[in-house]
Amino acid sequence: MSQAPGIVIVGAGQAGVQTAEALRAGGFEGPITLLGDEPHGPYHRPPLSKAWLAGEMDAAQLVMRAPEMLARKNIELRTGVTVQRIDRAAKCVALADGSTLPYSGLVLATGATPRALPLPGANAPGVLPLRSRADASAIAERMGTCLEKGLPIVVIGGGFIGLEVAATARKKGATVTVLEAAPRLLGRVLAPVLSDWYAELHRGHGVQLMLGAQVAAIEADASGVTGVKLADGTVLPAGLVVVGIGVSANDQLAREAGLECDRGIVVDGCGRTSDRSIVAAGDCTARRLADGSLLRLESVQNATEQGKSAAAALLGQDRPFTATPWFWSDQYDKKLQMAGLSIGADTWAVRGDMASGSFSVYHFQGQRLLAVDSVNAAKDHLQARKLLDAGVSPTPEQAGDAGFDLGGLLK
Structure with missing residues (x-):
């Protein structure tokens, strides 16, 4: 360990890579070490259940960031590395090979693990x-x-x-x-x-x-x-x-280190954990909201935005993740794009013709728009994000009327 302690990132997925790159973009000049427990470098996960599984995408297309691209930004990628323990007092992480790695700031981007089937025969091949x-x-x-x-x-x-x-x-x-x-x-x-x-x-x-x-x-x-x-x-x-x-957040390292966890590593809107030198981002987190409740999001957007927030926090800045959450799913020739969170909805309005395969469902709680789910209706999705970001709600009747100009509500 010849170099001074820098920032260590545990997890080389979307959140880990985004945090590393945001640190460099934010002016951090010290060492950044990105630790991944898989033998591969960073890759895109969403295609795994679709194009990759169908054989329509090769390994090169799956790559998120090539090691040489990270190296050009002076980000050291180490693959096949398992972190066994965090020593908060000594500010270092212990690795499976017996070595330790010091840190001035630590990023936990450890992701999530699929829940196992708790049944006889569940471990059978196949x-x-x-x-x-x-x-x-x-x-x-x-x-x-x-x-x-x-x-x-x-x-x-x-x-x-x-x-x-x-x-x-x-x-x-x-x-x-x-x-x-x-x-x-x-x-x-x-x-x-x-x-x-x-x-x-x-x-x-x-x-x-x-x-x-x-x-x-x-x-x-x-x-x-x-x-x-x-x-x-x-x-x-x-x-x-x-x-x-479903999946379970990989928060074991954090738990064993004494960080606050509750079905994930508890963070504030800027990705800070209960230890101010440690931040977390992505699927491993549970974000504490203003009302005290916890929100778990599993999405590329969440990993990306929390990575940016976490990097800013390590740089001494506040960059809370406040954008409307969005998600997507591709099934056959249908693309579902979701904006907002529909928890608590009690009224729904359909815009467009469901039989045509291009429509949107607007979720309301009373008269307040909570979320919009669009199927093969990209324009509806983009407009929904603008409405939700602005806190502007059409009425259910307006949302269900394809002839009503929802964009006019934003003017």
């Missing part, structure tokens, strides 16, 4: 989550075997990851069943009318949906998974089972 490039490659390989042998694929979980995988598998010609424990798809994030629309979209593409499904066990033989057993005794044959039942 029962796979989707989070990393290695996961996606393993699913693609097993999916290829299913296509060759005519074996069905079962997806457990009707969330975004599960539905994107289902759509990709159907496009490749596989037989697919989606099992969702809730009474509707994406029930926590979509209005019932849109949830039902997505159910029909998948059924229309040949996916068998089983809502209210209770999985009892995974059946397997010497070669791996053979089926999924339901609580009623039904067994669904399967040569591949993809598990998409």
Whole structure:
């Protein structure tokens, strides 16, 4: 350790890379070390369930930042590195190889881990989550075997990851069943009318949906998974089972170091943790809001904006993340773009013709606009972000009237 302590970033994903680059853009001239526990350099995760899984994207296209690009910014990337412990008193991190790395500022961008299926047989070969490039490659390989042998694929979980995988598998010609424990798809994030629309979209593409499904066990033989057993005794044959039942924030390092955690590393609007020399960004965080509640967001935008905020905090500046949250999902030829958070909505308005496949659903709490979900309606999405950023609410009647100029409300 010949160099003076600089800033150490644990996690080489979207949030970690953004923080490193924002530090350089903000004028930080000291050492920056970016530690990734995977053997690959930084890569884009959203394509893993879509273009990468479908074989429409190669490894070069998946790269987020090439190591030489980071090197030009004097950011040292170290891959295949596991951090075992944070020593806050000594201001260093202990690595798995026995070495330590000092820091003047520490960034935790440790991401999240897919929740495991707590059932008999869940560890059988061919029962796979989707989070990393290695996961996606393993699913693609097993999916290829299913296509060759005519074996069905079962997806457990009707969330975004599960539905994107289902759509990709159907496009490749596989037989697919989606099992969702809730009474509707994406029930926590979509209005019932849109949830039902997505159910029909998948059924229309040949996916068998089983809502209210209770999985009892995974059946397997010497070669791996053979089926999924339901609580009623039904067994669904399967040569591949993809598990998409959510993720848990990787906050163990922070917990063990005594930082405040609550289903994630607790941060303020600027990414600061309970230790002012440590910031956190991305999927590992839970942001404390003004009313004291905690908000967990899992998105590229959140990772990017929290990375910028965290970098500013280490530079002694306040740059709170205040923009309207947005998300997206690609399934078949439909792009869902979501702006805002629909929690608490009690009224919905549909703008456009749902049968046409291009429309938006506006979420209201009383007369206040909370969020807008747009399907193949990019202009609606961009306008929704402007309305939400400005705190301007149309009435539900105005939102549902395709002839009403919502943009006029911003003038």
